[in-house]
Amino acid sequence: MTSDPIVQATAGAAPGARIGQPVDRIDGILKVTGRATYGYEHRIGRAPAHGCILGASIARGRILEIDVREAERAPGVILVMTHRNAPDQPEFGAAVTATVPEVFTRARPVLASERVRYHDEPVALVVAESFEEARHAARLIRLRYETEPGAFDPVAPDAEIYRPGRTNAGFPTDSEHGDFEGAFSVAPVQIDASYRTPFESHNPMEPHAAIAEWEGDRLTVHTATQTVANIQAGLASTLRVPPENIRIVSPFIGGGFGAKLILHPETICAALAARVLNRPVKVALTRQQMFANAGHRPAMRQRVRLGADRDGRLTAIGHEVLASTARFEEFAEQSAVPTRALYAAPNRRTTHRLIRLDTNRGEWMRAPGEASGLLALECAIDELAERLGLDPIALRIRNEPERDPELGVPFSSRNLVACMRVGAERFGWRDRPLRPGSRREGRWLIGYGMAAAIRGNYLGPGSARVAIDAAGQVTVQADMTDIGTGTYTILAQVAAERLGVPLDAIRVMLGDSRLPRTAGSGGSWGATSSATAVHNACLALRQRIATAAASHAASPLRGSNAIEAHFADGALRLGARSESLERLLARIAPEGLAAEGSAVRGETYRTYSQHAFGAHFAEVAVDIDSGEARLRRMLGVFAAGRILNPKTARSQLIGGMVWGVGAALMEETVLDRRHGHFVNHDLAEYHVPVHADIPDVDVMFVPEEDDKGNPLGAKGIGELGNCGAGAAVANAVYNATGVRVRDFPITLDKIF
Ligand code: MOS
Numbered sequence: 001m002t003s004d005p006i007v008q009a010t011a012g013a014a015p016g017a018r019i020g021q022p023v024d025r026i027d028g029i030l031k032v033t034g035r036a037t038y039g040y041e042h043r044i045g046r047a048p049a050h051g052c053i054l055g056a057s058i059a060r061g062r063i064l065e066i067d068v069r070e071a072e073r074a075p076g077v078i079l080v081m082t083h084r085n086a087p088d089q090p091e092f093g094a095a096v097t098a099t100v101p102e103v104f105t106r107a108r109p110v111l112a113s114e115r116v117r118y119h120d121e122p123v124a125l126v127v128a129e130s131f132e133e134a135r136h137a138a139r140l141i142r143l144r145y146e147t148e149p150g151a152f153d154p155v156a157p158d159a160e161i162y163r164p165g166r167t168n169a170g171f172p173t174d175s176e177h178g179d180f181e182g183a184f185s186v187a188p189v190q191i192d193a194s195y196r197t198p199f200e201s202h203n204p205m206e207p208h209a210a211i212a213e214w215e216g217d218r219l220t221v222h223t224a225t226q227t228v229a230n231i232q233a234g235l236a237s238t239l240r241v242p243p244e245n246i247r248i249v250s251p252f253i254g255g256g257f258g259a260k261l262i263l264h265p266e267t268i269c270a271a272l273a274a275r276v277l278n279r280p281v282k283v284a285l286t287r288q289q290m291f292a293n294a295g296h297r298p299a300m301r302q303r304v305r306l307g308a309d310r311d312g313r314l315t316a317i318g319h320e321v322l323a324s325t326a327r328f329e330e331f332a333e334q335s336a337v338p339t340r341a342l343y344a345a346p347n348r349r350t351t352h353r354l355i356r357l358d359t360n361r362g363e364w365m366r367a368p369g370e371a372s373g374l375l376a377l378e379c380a381i382d383e384l385a386e387r388l389g390l391d392p393i394a395l396r397i398r399n400e401p402e403r404d405p406e407l408g409v410p411f412s413s414r415n416l417v418a419c420m421r422v423g424a425e426r427f428g429w430r431d432r433p434l435r436p437g438s439r440r441e442g443r444w445l446i447g448y449g450m451a452a453a454i455r456g457n458y459l460g461p462g463s464a465r466v467a468i469d470a471a472g473q474v475t476v477q478a479d480m481t482d483i484g485t486g487t488y489t490i491l492a493q494v495a496a497e498r499l500g501v502p503l504d505a506i507r508v509m510l511g512d513s514r515l516p517r518t519a520g521s522g523g524s525w526g527a528t529s530s531a532t533a534v535h536n537a538c539l540a541l542r543q544r545i546a547t548a549a550a551s552h553a554a555s556p557l558r559g560s561n562a563i564e565a566h567f568a569d570g571a572l573r574l575g576a577r578s579e580s581l582e583r584l585l586a587r588i589a590p591e592g593l594a595a596e597g598s599a600v601r602g603e604t605y606r607t608y609s610q611h612a613f614g615a616h617f618a619e620v621a622v623d624i625d626s627g628e629a630r631l632r633r634m635l636g637v638f639a640a641g642r643i644l645n646p647k648t649a650r651s652q653l654i655g656g657m658v659w660g661v662g663a664a665l666m667e668e669t670v671l672d673r674r675h676g677h678f679v680n681h682d683l684a685e686y687h688v689p690v691h692a693d694i695p696d697v698d699v700m701f702v703p704e705e706d707d708k709g710n711p712l713g714a715k716g717i718g719e720l721g722n723c724g725a726g727a728a729v730a731n732a733v734y735n736a737t738g739v740r741v742r743d744f745p746i747t748l749d750k751i752f
Contacts, residue, residue, distance in 0.1 A: 007251075007488045008507040018497040019490075019712070022647035026508070027252070027488045036252040039224035040209035040284050048211055049078055051127045051273055051283035052134035053265065054141055055120030055292065059676030060150035060358040063114040063123060067142040071126055074140055076133030079277055081125040086111040087272055089238055092328065096237045099517075103262070104230035107237040110265045110272070116145065117328045118360040119677035120292035125269045127281055150358030152676040154299035154324040155196065159355040161322065167334035167352050168368055169523070175340055175406055178347035183316035187307025191384045195304070195376040196743045198668035199324070199678070200297040201290070201686060202365045206254025208294055209284035212270035219274075220247045223267055226256040227520025228479045228513045234263030239271055250511040253521075256483035258364035259294045261522050266293075291681035295363025296669055298323040298333055300372055304380035307347075312388045312395045314345035319377060325354045326361035333362060335373035338454050338723070341609055342377065344401035358676055364522065366659055370455055370723035375663060375744060378451035378727030383740065386436075392450055392731070393420045393429065404609030412608035412708035415639035416452055419615040419702050423450070423637035426700060427617040437738035444621035446632075447736025451727035453614030453638070457528070457706075457715040459601045460519020464533035466495055466541050467594035472570060472582035474501055476508045476537075480518040480530040485718060486648030487526060493645060494531045494712070498538035500567030501581065516596060524612075524716025527644060529599045532710040536597025542567055544593050545581070549574060552588040604708040612715040614638035616657065616728035622736045627751035629733050631661055631689075633696040636725065641706040641715035649717055650699045656721020657697055662688045663722075664729035666745050 007027045030036040037043075056063075068080040089109035095102055110122050124141050128134035151159065164173055184190065210223040219241060225231045228248040236243040253260065266283040274281040285293055300323045307316035319336040336350035365371070385392040397417055403410050424430070432448035433439040439446040464478040476495050482488045492506040509515060519529050546565035549557040549572055560574030567573075571580045585592065604610075619632040636657050643649045666687040670679045680686050699721075705713035726744070733751070734740050741750045 019493050025489045026492050038252050042222040046280050048280035048282045049127045050131040050134050051125050051281050052138045053122045054124040054138040056116040056123045058145045058147045059119035061116050061145050061147040064146050065144040070140040071137040074137035076128040077137045079127040083111050083113050100229050100233045105233040110268045122265045127273050150676050152673045161353045164332040164354050167332040171334045171337045174351045176349050180316050180318050180347045180349035183347035184305050184307040187315050188310050189308045191306040191380050193380050195302045197300045197372045199299045200667045201669045202257040202259040204255030207285050207290050208264050208266050210267035210270040211282040212274040213280040214275050218245045222249045224253045225250045226260045226522050231263050232513050248513040253483040257366045288681045291678045297365040298362035302376035304376050306384050312390050312398050314399045316347040317345045318349045320351045322353045324357045327356040329361040331362040334369035338370045338373050339377050340406045341404050342454050343399040344405050367719035367722035374724040375726045378724050379730050382731040407609050409609050412610045413706040415702050416613040419637040419639050423615040423617050427635045436735050443624050445736040447732040448619050449728045449731030449735050450617045451724040453724040455612050455720045455723045457610040457709050458525040460525040460529040462518030462533050463516040463596050463598040464537045465516050465596045466537040469592040470585045470590045474506045477515045478518050479513055479515045481511045481521045483521045490644045491534050494534045501570050524718040528710045528714050532599035533597050537595050540595035540597050544595050548588045554587040608708045610709050612640040612720050616725045618728040618732040620732040627748035635698045637700045639702040639704045640717045641704050642713035652717050653699045653721035654697050657725045658689050659722040660725020664726040668745050
């Protein structure tokens with residue numbers, strides 16, 4: 001078994017640092033020196049065998065014949081697993097535990113029948129002594145299929161459209177306020193625009209990978225996940241093993257972006273094969289397999305209708321979303337949900353509808369809902385501003401709501417206007433070309449664009465444990481993950497501040513299902529939720545230390561009032577007397593003290609509408625002949641509560657903004673409409689922005705503290721940078737060219 005994941009702040013990492021300071025990542029040195037161990041790399045006691053998945057070469061149909069004889073005879077091969085010999089698994093969807101949302105608990109059997117539901121769905125697993133041997137043997141498997149016609153066109157005019165029960169994250173499918181159709185039809189100014197967004201794929205640098213090892217009926221899985229509890233629950237259902245018998249270990253993760261929230265085939269394959277062989281087995285998805293097997297953002301058509309009076313006051317807002325989903329499993333991205341809270345208007349309608357395709361299901365992809373939804377809404381608002389001859393910022397300010405326009409409750413805090421004003425000043429918005437297509441520098445047309453950002457602020461229930469030993473060393477423990485976002489660092493900062501100890505006295509242990517349960521990393525709730533649990537655990541630990549210090553026979557502070565405890569500079573002061581924690585603990589608790597704390601979503605999540613806000617500004621240049629659009633500079637200004645660490649926060653937000661640039665200009669997973677496979681399934685052909693595409697991105701924060709969401713006053717930021725960022729770029733392309741492309745991405749062929 002591998003040693004426990006332990007990350008310790010190094011002395012070089014600004015020992016005095018506290019919440020709100022730009023502390024370097026405490027896990028940074030481990031990562032850049034190769035000592036951080038990822039899912040596929042863990043060394044475990046017994047050498048694992050290597051699995052290689054063979055995917056189906058059809059998208060819908062069934063396997064008629066599968067001949068594995070040659071593969072089984074190939075060098076190094078230990079096992080060839082297909083639907084004919086895979087261990088019995090429950091039907092898809094059967095759930096055995098309810099400790100995480102049902103979608104994560106569903107049994108997801110692999111190699112379970114001759115049915116093929118999507119292209120590249122696993123049809124065989126070859127296990128060999130080396131990966132190369134397994135891969136070679138996988139190619140020797142002969143398959144004969146019966147292919148059935150499938151649905152592969154996300155915009156097919158004759159597709160059957162249906163209404164899902166709920167959208168992702170439990171948001172209602174539709175919302176209706178006032179008389180949208182009536183108000184829109186009589187509005188003096190109308191925008192009625194349809195936008196298309198393609199399939200998009202999140203492809204973390206680290207592909208999905210797992211090492212599975214059984215000891216009797218107990219399973220340990222080293223893997224890469226955003227939420228260990230989800231993988232534990234999904235495996236429990238799929239393997240029919242009690243969740244408490246499954247340990248998930250995931251201390252370092254090479255990026256998640258929503259792709260690592262749910263159980264995927266490589267982990268199930270590894271667990272099944274390891275059980276059959278009674279030997280550890282490791283399996284990773286190849287980069288190409290990631291595209292079909294690790295989810296995607298669904299393709300969409302969105303219709304936005306805006307009715308306004310001649311002063312630009314919105315009277316009607318309508319946002320209708322039509323998205324693709326899988327035939328075998330529903331996923332409804334909540335793309336019209338941000339529209340429910342962004343602008344005031346008495347008459348409103350949002351709807352979500354789905355069409356079934358024979359692809360894998362969609363998944364949560366960074367800023368699920370907002371990334372796609374705001375690409376439509378915030379471009380439509382820009383179109384309205386143009387029609388009215390109004391500054392897009394002035395139009396947005398005119399429609400700033402007093403309260404949440406659909407829920408009717410106040411916002412916990414809402415500093416969108418401040419973000420726009422500060423951003424306009426910093427960016428030089430007043431110098432923008434007022435007439436589209438009017439500014440030229442050599443062969444480049446120059447344009448400015450902006451858009452608003454909104455993202456719900458959430459809190460996921462969970463807990464954390466904080467312990468202090470007799471040497472004054474503090475250990476923070478939670479099953480929370482750090483997917484590259486900086487969790488280790490901010491949790492150390494919170495504990496250091498709350499306990500009044502230097503940062504280098506803190507070590508943080510994460511990503512292990514044996515540690516206190518959290519909601520993991522996802523939905524931008526990771527930092528606030530886990531930091532809240534650590535904050536509360538520290539308060540409980542303080543009380544425990546103070547109480548012992550005031551009463552313990554060996555305590556130099558005995559007899560003091562425990563209520564007047566101050567923790568600072570590594571010492572506890574009770575009233576007038578003070579003692580270092582190290583000396584104190586050695587006397588009163590040589591075995592150390594520990595406490596747990598939890599994060600609970602309170603009533604304020606019902607009585608306030610909670611969101612983070614921001615404003616994006618982009619300048620682009622478009623080649624006058626080729627139509628090539630290039631970002632020149634970009635600014636994001638954000639109001640996201642108290643910023644726990646401006647350095648990691650800035651990195652998160654820049655990353656999100658780069659996603660927006662990709663969505664606006666480059667990203668598209670192309671589905672072959674004849675055979676149903678994703679054609680550009682690698683990072684050579686799936687275009688994402690690279691360094692040369694991102695010249696100058698700036699991030700600013702509007703100071704904000706929000707006491708409604710959590711005791712730290714913080715809000716989530718992971719998705720926020722991506723919310724509206726694409727629309728700012730798209731609006732800049734329009735401003736540069738006078739051409740409004742509503743079919744994303746805005747590639748050069750669509751501009752001129
Ligand atoms: Mo979030 S969809 O887990 O980036």
